[in-house]
Amino acid sequence: MTGATPNDRLRAWRENADLTRAEMAKMINLSQSGIKHGLTCDEERIRRWETGEVRWPHDPYRFAIKEVTHTDLEDLGFTPRRGGSAKKPAQRRSGEVDNQGIQPRTMDLVGRGEVEDDVRRREFVGLTGAALFSAVLGPPESVTDASRHIESLAAVLVDYSHPTDDHIDLEALSAAVVAAKQNYQACRYAQVTVALPALLRTLRTACMVLDGDGRLRAYALSAEAHHVAASILLKQEDKGLAWLAADRSVQAAHASQSPLMIGSSSRIITHALMDGGHHRAATDTARTAAARMDTDLTHPSPDELSIYGSLLLRGAVAAAHSSNRHNIAELLDEAAEAGTRLGTDANHMWTAFGPNNVLCHRVNIALRLGDAGTAINHARQVEIAKLPINERKATLLLDISRAFLMCGQHDKALHILRAAGELAPEEVSGREAARRLVRDILATAPISVRREAREYAESLGVVA
Secondary structure: OOOOOOOHHHHHHHHHOOOOHHHHHHHHHHOHHHHHHOOOOOHHHHHHHHOOOOOOOOHHHHHHHHHHHOOOOHHHOOOOOOOOOOOOOOOOOOOOOOOOOOOOOOOHHHOOOOOOOHHHHOOOOOOOOHHHHHHHHOOOOOOOOHHHHHHHHHHHHOOOOOOOOOOOOHHHHHHHHHHHHHHHHOOOHHHHHHHHHHHHHHHHHHHHHOOHHHHHHHHHHHHHHHHHHHHHHHHOOOHHHHHHHHHHHHHHHHHHOOHHHHHHHHHHHHHHHHHOOOHHHHHHHHHHHHHHHHOOOOOOOHHHHHHHHHHHHHHHHHHHHOOOHHHHHHHHHHHHHHHHHHOOOOOHHHOOOOHHHHHHHHHHHHHHOOOHHHHHHHHHHOOHHHOOOHHHHHHHHHHHHHHHHHOOOHHHHHHHHHHHHHHOHHHHHOOHHHHHHHHHHHHHOOHHHHHHHHHHHHHHOOOO
16 A cells, blocks of 8 residues: 555564464454454454554454553554545455444354355354464363273272371362362363372372361362263263262262252263263253252352252253253253343353353254254354353354254364364364264265365374
């Protein structure tokens, strides 16, 4: 552009932050506005801003720049537009707002089948920005096969020997349980599985040798740790061990005499029942546990509301397996009401419960009922940036990928799947359910997508 003036202040900010143009572009896409509006910032756009070819970005980009830099645009060297312009507006990119303030859509990959060029089809953009997390979080950790550590976990779960060490540090045990929970929710499954055997063994000792309040606390920690163990085993599709760990969690929760622990562990026993094909029992278990909590929810705490709502969601998913639409609707509506009362998505009692989590379950349930279109419509409403844990984000992405596959949109299914793998590598490479999805995409992909699908499958070691 003739007469363009370099924007040295924007370049100075970027260089002072030690960012390349590509890294800054990814941070903009990952910002709250970037995710909301499906922005597709790239190096070229940053270059145009820094060289002064673009004096004043469109609204969504302005918001995103301010969120990333925490600086007003004028202070970064941008020049606000004064009055109208006779220049014909350039073709809008996805997520931009035109001169009349009309926003075309906010989620590219959950759009309505618009044609995209070959370059943009290969970008992981739109719905989540999940593939862009690496710009902020750094490269993903190396993926280890968690299944090879399952045998050690199995040995601990069936160990009934008398403990020989009575030295117990409850504070250290509490920190270890917190770490296990955090690593699980961050989808670092191999790391969790390696640490669990020693943790469960020490907790078992604590429950046997301590007394009074110390023993009650040890039982509560044991309930949490066995909950994590059962969750890991369910992801590995080891139903027998998962059931054993879930039962241990419930027994420890009751021994702790904590209503919160009892309610929390009821979630994992419901999940184990559901995975074992006992859908009616799972629905009844979740509904009964939620009803038990509901009697004490006149002035509920965030912890209580979160567990209550999560139980309702587990019950709704279980009901979906038997296509009981009345139960599904009732449980989902009650969970949505609990989410509204909570007010925001949080992670109280490790539940990740909130309004957006309810929407995630609506996506999952619509998919289980075979209604991919409804699943995608629900997905459009999810504000993924507000989901507090990666495990929930990755699970949502996998559900959306399946929905696109059901709709025959293989390119979007693959790109969403790859975004999930970028965000949570072990959620894709270490789970047979995700690997089956890879094989399904590859087996049915049209020629235009088949090569990319084959390359991705090979990178995961998936054989068609």
